[in-house]
Amino acid sequence: MRCHFVFNSEDLLRFSLFSSLSSADVAPLLPHLVERRYRRGQLLFVEGEIGSYVYFVLSGQVKLSKSTRVGEKQILDWCGPYDCFAEVLLLESGSYPATAEVLKDSTLLVLNNEIMPQILEANPVLSLALIRTLSRRLRLAQEFIRILTNRSTTGVLAALFLRLARPAATPGQPIFVDASLTHRDLASMIGTSRECVNRAINGWKRSGILKLVDDRLEIIKPHELAEWP
16 A cells, blocks of 8 residues: 655664665655555565565564575564665665565555666765665675574574664663564574574573563673674
C-alpha cells in the first residue's frame, strides 16, 4: 500500500546509512522516498530477482534469508526500525542477494535508484559520504566473516548478538536484542543447532551477561561477548 507521509531530513539521519551526514546533505533524497505499508507474510523481493529499490524500515520487522545449496533457508539478518536493506542496489540496478519477508506489519520508505545518478552528480558531499558508509559496511561484513572462521560456535553467536544489538532508548541503559528472535532463528544465522544456542544463552543469563526484560534481551556485559573466544 502506498500513502502520503510527513518526513523530514532529521528523521532520515536516524538511519545508519545517513548518520554521518547533515540534514542539508540528505535533503535532496526526501522528494524521492515513498512510504509503503506491508502486511505480515508479504514478500518484498526474492533472491535473484532483478530490482532497483532500496528499503528503509520505519516500523515493523523484515527478515532477510538465502537458500542454501541443499534447498534450506538460512537467515541472514533481521531488520527493524531505522534499519535499511538492499543498499547494494543504491547506485545501480541488479539482482537482490536475498529474499525479504515481512514478519510484522511494517511501514517502509522505498527509494528507486533511478534518480541517484542525478542526485549524486549535483551533491558531491552526499556522494563521498555514501561511498565511505558503504565501504565501512563492507569492512564490517569482512570482519564478521573473519570471526566466523576464527572463533568457536559460541564466540560466533556472541559476535552475532553484538551485530544485532540495538541502542538503548535512554542513555545509560544497556543495548539489547529483540527477544522475538527465536533460538532456531539465531541458529540458522550461524549454521548451528538450536540446542547449542539455547545452552549458550542460558549460560550467559546465569553469568549476568544477558538479562531478559519484557520483549528484549539486554546485553549487560557487552565486553565479555566481544572477547568470547
